[in-house]
Amino acid sequence: MEATLEGFASPHLFSGSTLDAYTSSVWHASALLADRVKRVRQPYSGASVTELQDQVDAVDLDRPLGDTGAALHEVARLYLDNAIWFHEPTYVAHLNCPVAIPALSAEVLISAVNSSVDTWDQSATGTLIERRLIDWTAGRIGFGPDADGIFTSGGTQSNLQALLLAREETLAGVPEPRETAIPRLRILATTESHFSVSKSAGILGLAADAVVPVATDGDARMDPAALAAALDAVRADGGIPMAVVATAGTTDLGRIDPVDAVGAICAEHGVWFHVDAAYGCGLLVSTRRRHLLDGIEQADSVTVDFHKSFFQPVSSSAIVVRRGETMRRIAVHADYLNPRTATVPNQVDKSLQTTRRFDALKLWMTLRTMGSEQIGEMFDAVVDRAHEAYRQILADDDFEALTEPSLSTVLFRFRPAGLTPAECDELMPKMRQRLFHGGQAIVAGTTVGGHYWLKFTLLNPNTTNDNIRSVLDLIREIGRDEMNQRDTTAAVMV
Numbered sequence: 001m002e003a004t005l006e007g008f009a010s011p012h013l014f015s016g017s018t019l020d021a022y023t024s025s026v027w028h029a030s031a032l033l034a035d036r037v038k039r040v041r042q043p044y045s046g047a048s049v050t051e052l053q054d055q056v057d058a059v060d061l062d063r064p065l066g067d068t069g070a071a072l073h074e075v076a077r078l079y080l081d082n083a084i085w086f087h088e089p090t091y092v093a094h095l096n097c098p099v100a101i102p103a104l105s106a107e108v109l110i111s112a113v114n115s116s117v118d119t120w121d122q123s124a125t126g127t128l129i130e131r132r133l134i135d136w137t138a139g140r141i142g143f144g145p146d147a148d149g150i151f152t153s154g155g156t157q158s159n160l161q162a163l164l165l166a167r168e169e170t171l172a173g174v175p176e177p178r179e180t181a182i183p184r185l186r187i188l189a190t191t192e193s194h195f196s197v198s199k200s201a202g203i204l205g206l207a208a209d210a211v212v213p214v215a216t217d218g219d220a221r222m223d224p225a226a227l228a229a230a231l232d233a234v235r236a237d238g239g240i241p242m243a244v245v246a247t248a249g250t251t252d253l254g255r256i257d258p259v260d261a262v263g264a265i266c267a268e269h270g271v272w273f274h275v276d277a278a279y280g281c282g283l284l285v286s287t288r289r290r291h292l293l294d295g296i297e298q299a300d301s302v303t304v305d306f307h308k309s310f311f312q313p314v315s316s317s318a319i320v321v322r323r324g325e326t327m328r329r330i331a332v333h334a335d336y337l338n339p340r341t342a343t344v345p346n347q348v349d350k351s352l353q354t355t356r357r358f359d360a361l362k363l364w365m366t367l368r369t370m371g372s373e374q375i376g377e378m379f380d381a382v383v384d385r386a387h388e389a390y391r392q393i394l395a396d397d398d399f400e401a402l403t404e405p406s407l408s409t410v411l412f413r414f415r416p417a418g419l420t421p422a423e424c425d426e427l428m429p430k431m432r433q434r435l436f437h438g439g440q441a442i443v444a445g446t447t448v449g450g451h452y453w454l455k456f457t458l459l460n461p462n463t464t465n466d467n468i469r470s471v472l473d474l475i476r477e478i479g480r481d482e483m484n485q486r487d488t489t490a491a492v493m494v
C-alpha cells in the first residue's frame, strides 16, 4: 500500500472503485457458508474447548494472509466447521432461532453502507424506517399515538433502559433529593424474572435489596394479590416502589405473568409497569395466541426481542414505551451531535448507545417480504411442537416432565425406575455434557425447586416430532450407558 497525494488506496476498503473486490468477497463468503451448511448434519462438531483453543492460538494475527479468500478459508476451518448451528432441528437448547433470509439480505446492506442511526445526518431514511417499526410494534402492543421507543442490542439493554426510565419517572414524582430517595427505590418482580432485572438494579445504583420478590401462584406466575400486598409492605417499610416487572414468557418455563391484573394494580398504586416480553413478543403477531398478552397495552414500557421470537439475526431488540415523553428525561445533548436546537430527528436522544447499527432494516425486510402473519404462524408452530414434545415425554415410562408448557420450553428428565431424585440430579448434568460432546443434539439444563432438569427450548419451526423423538432416544441411550457404568463401578468396588 502506498501513500500518495490521493491518500491510501487500499484494495480492501469499500468504495465505488473496489466493487469487484466487494462483490466477489461477499459472494465467496456466502458460497463458503452454503458449502458448509450443505454438509452440516448435526448442530455441533463436538470439538472440545482445548482443541479449539489450540487452533485459535495457532493463528499469528501479525502475519496477515493478504487475501480475503485465504482468510475466509481459515475462518471456515476455525469457525464454521465448529459452529453451533441453530437451524439444525435437533438444536433445542436456548432462545436462539433460525433466521429469516430477508433479514440476512438486509445485513449485507446494513454493514456495507454502515449507517449509524444515532443522528439524522448519519442515517437519514434509516431513522425514519426505525421509527416506523417502533410505531408498528407500539400498534401491535395496543399503545396510542404518544408511544415511542428505540431499537437496542438486546433484552438486557431494553430492560436496563426501561428501569432507568422508571427510576427517573419515580424520582421526578418524589419531593426529596435523589441521594436519599435512590436507596429507598424498590423493583417488584418474581424470582422467575430475567437476571437482567437485578443486574440493572445494580447498574442503576439501587440498594442491594432493591429487587423485592413477589410470590407466584402454583404455576410460577406472579400472584396479583401477593403483588398488591408487597406494594403495601414496601411502602409501610419506608420504601418507594419504582417499578413492577411482569414477564411475558419466563426464560425457563415460558410462563406469562397475568399482565392484565398486574397492570390494573400498577395503575392503582401509581407504579411504573414494565413488561419483559423478550421471549413472548412473538405472540404480538400470533393469530391463535395473541390473547395471552391481553392487558399489555397498560404497560409503561415493553421489552421485545425480535432476535428471539421474530426469527431475526442478533442483534434486534427494542424497548417501546406508552408515553414517549418519558424518554426525554434521559436525553443528553452534545453540541457536535444533537444540539438542543436540532430540527431533525436524532435517535441518540432516546438511546443508551451512541453509534448504533441500523438493525431495524432486518425486521423491515422481513415484514415487507414475508409479512407478520407468517412470523406469528412460525411462533405458533413451535409452541404447538412444545405441547407435542410434552405429550411424548409423558408417554415414555422412563422420562418425566416438570409441567405443561406455556410457550415453547419443556422441562424434563430421564428418570427410569430405581433412580432416586438425588441420583437423577447428579446424572442429568453429566448426560447433558455428553450429549453436547456427541454433537448430534443440544439441549439446555436448569435447576427448578432444587432439582436439575433438562430443557428443550423450541424456536425452530422445522423441528419435527421425529426430531424430538430422536433427541429423547439419544438421551435415553446416554442415560442407560451412564447407569451401566455406575453399576459396573459399584460391582468392582464390592
Ligand SMILES: *Cc1c(COP(=O)(O)O)cnc(C)c1O
Pocket: 095, 153, 154, 155, 156, 157, 159, 194, 196, 247, 249, 250, 251, 276, 277, 278, 279, 305, 317
Ligand atoms: C433473553 C431474555 C432477556 C435478555 O435478552 P438478551 O437479548 O439476551 O439480552 C431478558 N428477558 C427475558 C425474559 C429473556 O428471555
